[in-house]
Amino acid sequence: MDQKPSADSEAELVAQLTRSQLAISVYVRSLMPGEQGTDEVVQQTNAKIWQKRAEFQAGTNFRAWACAIARYEVLNFRKQQARDRRLQFSAELEQTLAMEVVELEDDLAERQSALRQCLDQLPAESRELLMLRYGSKETLPNFAARMGRSADGLKVTLHRLRNKLAGCIERRLANQGGI
Amino acid sequence: MNPEQRLELLDGLLDGSISDAERLQIEAELIVDPQLRQEYYRRIRLDYLLEREAASLVVAPQTLERVSKSNWRVWSILFLTSAASLMMLAAWSHWKSRWKPVVTVSSAQEGVASGKLAATQVQQSARGFGLLRGQSEAVWAQGTLREGDLLPEGSLQLKAGQAHIELFSGVQLMVQGEAEFSVDSPMQVTVIKGRLRAQVPEPAQGFQIRTSAGDIVDLGTEFSIDAAEQDARVQVVDGEVEIRPHGSPRRRLTSGNVVRVASSGTVAEEREDLNLISPDQFQSMLEAQVQRHLESWQQAVADLRDDARLLAFYRMKPEQERSRVAKNLAAASSWAASDGAIVAAVPATDRWGRNGAALDFSRLGSRLRMTVPGEHRGISMLCWVKINSLDRWYNSLFLTDGHEDHEPHWQIMDDGRIFFSVKQPKDSAKASQQQHVYYSPSIWSSDLSGRWIMLAITYDVDQQRVTHFLDGQPISREAISDRALVENIRMGAASLGNWSEPMYRTDAEFVVRNLNGSIDEFAIFSGALSPQEIERLYRIGTPNAWQENDPRQ
Numbered sequence: 001m002d003q004k005p006s007a008d009s010e011a012e013l014v015a016q017l018t019r020s021q022l023a024i025s026v027y028v029r030s031l032m033p034g035e036q037g038t039d040e041v042v043q044q045t046n047a048k049i050w051q052k053r054a055e056f057q058a059g060t061n062f063r064a065w066a067c068a069i070a071r072y073e074v075l076n077f078r079k080q081q082a083r084d085r086r087l088q089f090s091a092e093l094e095q096t097l098a099m100e101v102v103e104l105e106d107d108l109a110e111r112q113s114a115l116r117q118c119l120d121q122l123p124a125e126s127r128e129l130l131m132l133r134y135g136s137k138e139t140l141p142n143f144a145a146r147m148g149r150s151a152d153g154l155k156v157t158l159h160r161l162r163n164k165l166a167g168c169i170e171r172r173l174a175n176q177g178g179i
Numbered sequence: 180m181n182p183e184q185r186l187e188l189l190d191g192l193l194d195g196s197i198s199d200a201e202r203l204q205i206e207a208e209l210i211v212d213p214q215l216r217q218e219y220y221r222r223i224r225l226d227y228l229l230e231r232e233a234a235s236l237v238v239a240p241q242t243l244e245r246v247s248k249s250n251w252r253v254w255s256i257l258f259l260t261s262a263a264s265l266m267m268l269a270a271w272s273h274w275k276s277r278w279k280p281v282v283t284v285s286s287a288q289e290g291v292a293s294g295k296l297a298a299t300q301v302q303q304s305a306r307g308f309g310l311l312r313g314q315s316e317a318v319w320a321q322g323t324l325r326e327g328d329l330l331p332e333g334s335l336q337l338k339a340g341q342a343h344i345e346l347f348s349g350v351q352l353m354v355q356g357e358a359e360f361s362v363d364s365p366m367q368v369t370v371i372k373g374r375l376r377a378q379v380p381e382p383a384q385g386f387q388i389r390t391s392a393g394d395i396v397d398l399g400t401e402f403s404i405d406a407a408e409q410d411a412r413v414q415v416v417d418g419e420v421e422i423r424p425h426g427s428p429r430r431r432l433t434s435g436n437v438v439r440v441a442s443s444g445t446v447a448e449e450r451e452d453l454n455l456i457s458p459d460q461f462q463s464m465l466e467a468q469v470q471r472h473l474e475s476w477q478q479a480v481a482d483l484r485d486d487a488r489l490l491a492f493y494r495m496k497p498e499q500e501r502s503r504v505a506k507n508l509a510a511a512s513s514w515a516a517s518d519g520a521i522v523a524a525v526p527a528t529d530r531w532g533r534n535g536a537a538l539d540f541s542r543l544g545s546r547l548r549m550t551v552p553g554e555h556r557g558i559s560m561l562c563w564v565k566i567n568s569l570d571r572w573y574n575s576l577f578l579t580d581g582h583e584d585h586e587p588h589w590q591i592m593d594d595g596r597i598f599f600s601v602k603q604p605k606d607s608a609k610a611s612q613q614q615h616v617y618y619s620p621s622i623w624s625s626d627l628s629g630r631w632i633m634l635a636i637t638y639d640v641d642q643q644r645v646t647h648f649l650d651g652q653p654i655s656r657e658a659i660s661d662r663a664l665v666e667n668i669r670m671g672a673a674s675l676g677n678w679s680e681p682m683y684r685t686d687a688e689f690v691v692r693n694l695n696g697s698i699d700e701f702a703i704f705s706g707a708l709s710p711q712e713i714e715r716l717y718r719i720g721t722p723n724a725w726q727e728n729d730p731r732q
Contacts, residue, residue: 011308011347011365022224029223034195093210100213104220108228115228134226135233140196151196159190166225 118168309346316340348383351458376455393424491516495538514553529699530631537699546677551670557640559704566696580679595623619647639707651717
């Protein structure tokens with residue numbers, strides 16, 4: 001019988017959905033690397049999850065269910081955009097990614113805090129470059145042109161900065177755990 | 180491929196800057212190498228966080244679009260779909276734990292505070308099935324509950340007074356003390372004892388109240404109950420309810436019916452009306468109460484204007500419509516500040532519920548410009564503010580232009596600590612060049628979002644002490660060292676709700692520091708007010724009923 005979810009289970013679902021935002025975002029981004037529109041897909045996924053909330057079976061893995069919906073929404077988005085098939089990973093990899101993303105630790109707040117501390121340690125110039133790059137939706141070559149730099153050179157600079165930040169964040173997170 | 184090359188390819192993949200061949204290559208590696216996949220997730224999270232950082236920090240012309248498309252939009256659909264979830268996401272309240280004890284910062288800790296950022300709560304959640312909409316002379320056994328607080332789960336005891344509860348299902352409950360009950364879900368309340376009136380809107384039909392004598396299920400609109408250990412009286416005010424006595428058949432009651440249901444299962448007609456106030460009547464009673472508070476506050480402000488220490492008192496309501504000037508009401512000081520010039524900020528509802536009597540500073544560039552003349556041996560500032568969120572590193576309260584010697588800056592960090600500093604002259608013989616910041620502990624939890632609070636700060640030169648206040652109570656005190664002491668404070672040109680940058684710069688890019696919230700009153704005094712004075716200003720200035728049993732007193 002088609003039954004309306006109770007207010008209880010709705011509240012629980014909202015809580016689950018809140019806790020799963022990082023996993024959904026990471027999964028969608030992992031399926032669409034270098035593509036625009038990940039925010040839209042995440043938003044669509046949330047809406048779809050809400051629509052289908054009655055179908056979720058309590059006791060089963062919510063994130064896995066959410067990722068399945070997210071995957072469908074990625075496909076849907078591509079269809080709408082009439083995207084090139086080449087941009088899609090193999091089904092095998094997409095499934096592996098979904099399985100692993102579900103298991104990722106939910107440590108966004110810690111990561112953000114660590115990132116800020118790490119950003120503070122960078123020279124102001126590097127920090128500004130990163131903020132400009134991440135605040136822009138332009139392609140790398142367009143962005144580089146606007147900055148008056150070569151795309152290849154900028155790519156290397158950004159890569160090094162990311163390495164630095166990634167290392168710094170992992171060190172900080174490891175230290176936090178140790179204290 | 181060595182690890183470094185693989186990382187380069189990952190970045191290229193995420194940047195959208197690799198060739199098809201490289202893409203196939205990295206995909207093949209991703210399929211077989213679990214470690215590389217972990218690296219991939221780490222990079223994705225890093226990108227995600229950097230985007231958020233960029234969106235929250237700087238708004239340059241080229242990045243405006245990105246900010247408006249920030250991740251918050253993700254939630255809009257959820258919000259629209261369920262008002263209940265909005266409340267649950269936006270509010271996070273701990274029973275009694277919100278008010279932290281006064282913290283004294285020892286000199287050993289002084290060096291620690293450095294203006295760097297602590298963790299921000301990124302994904303929020305909350306617990307509860309409803310919130311306290313209003314109350315009158317309410318005494319809760321568990322401690323203080325304030326208007327707007329989420330109701331904690333578990334047993335609740337209202338020892339006296341009245342409380343208006345709004346459940347996420349839309350059910351409005353009036354509870355009359357003394358009562359003992361628990362909210363089990365937005366659709367179910369258990370009453371051990373006490374009197375309660377429920378107004379049930381159509382989407383919440385089926386709402387039920389459990390008592391020792393049986394369950395009462397709403398089939399439409401409004402009913403009252405009076406529950407005791409042995410029995411329960413039920414009155415249908417309007418519509419229909421079904422009573423389900425223990426061990427007896429169900430029975431439907433319609434408007435006007437009053438019955439007594441015994442725990443044995445017997446049901447008897449009653450004559451006596453339960454006579455409980457309805458949520459609507461209660462709200463209009465509260466409004467009348469707020470109106471009385473407002474009148475006494477207005478009287479107090481009239482007296483305050485004659486206080487020679489008062490340099491500035493801005494009420495954020497222009498005297499004439501369309502005017503962009505907030506008048507300085509301070510009348511007795513020879514150093515009175517200029518009137519305030521409103522920039523970008525738009526009219527909002529003030530803490531008394533009056534439209535257009537506050538200013539909303541959330542629009543980019545918003546500020547109230549003013550000039551405060553003179554030199555002052557200490558200062559006190561007081562601000563009624565409603566913060567939406569602390570989404571910038573620095574969320575401005577009152578800042579002088581630039582940051583010159585002798586000048587104060589008052590703002591809130593994104594982790595909820597209040598920042599106050601007075602710049603020491605550099606050429607001072609007192610040596611230390613390090614700018615000292617007096618931080619309060621974090622005052623922020625998201626249940627403060629959208630609620631009016633009174634913040635105050637005193638810089639006391641004679642006692643060499645900085646004190647932060649929240650809602651009239653000191654939350655932290657810190658000694659001013661001899662080295663850091665600035666005996667004559669200057670303000671000059673300053674802004675409320677923002678910082679002057681980039682007023683005198685030619686570069687159009689600027690850091691977003693305007694307050695994401697509203698202010699309805701702001702005052703500056705020359706010299707330090709006593710804690711008693713601050714408390715009194717809160718007591719007469721708060722629209723909420725002052726609770727005599729408030730443990731913070």
